[in-house]
């Protein structure tokens with residue numbers, strides 16, 4: 001049976017073969033990039049896996065490559081937060097992400113899960129106590145800060161491993 005008259009039901013497995021050579025190269029490249037990313041990620045994650053209870057780790061700064069800075073990763077290791085009370089607007093300190101948010105100035109009490117309903121003033125550096133700058137990397141996906149940096153002592157926190 002000539003190639004061109006093969007029944008249509010056989011075509012499923014032939015999709016890649018029917019692409020042009022350039023398209024095939026692009027697909028191969030994507031695989032290579034993906035494998036490379038995975039190797040880098042595994043290499044970075046490996047030392048952390050060996051000691052999952054370690055409260056913090058040393059993070060190489062991607063800008064300078066020569067300095068190391070203190071850092072933490074994960075919502076459970078989030079720096080203390082200062083939050084506006086949704087009832088009286090006083091500032092409430094939440095020492096960790098797991099603590100309840102109780103206002104000292106009025107009767108309002110919020111569980112830690114209501115963090116996203118309240119307005120965050122800023123996070124507080126756990127190393128030097130300064131206000132931290134914070135931001136998001138995926139505003140459509142998460143409605144919590146995904147990173148925070150202290151400009152005084154260079155402590156840095158990340159919601160997730162990002163590289």
Ligand SMILES: [Zn+2]
Nearest residue numbers: 085088103106
């Ligand atoms: Zn209040």
Ligand SMILES: [Zn+2]
Nearest residue numbers: 125128150153
């Ligand atoms: Zn600091």
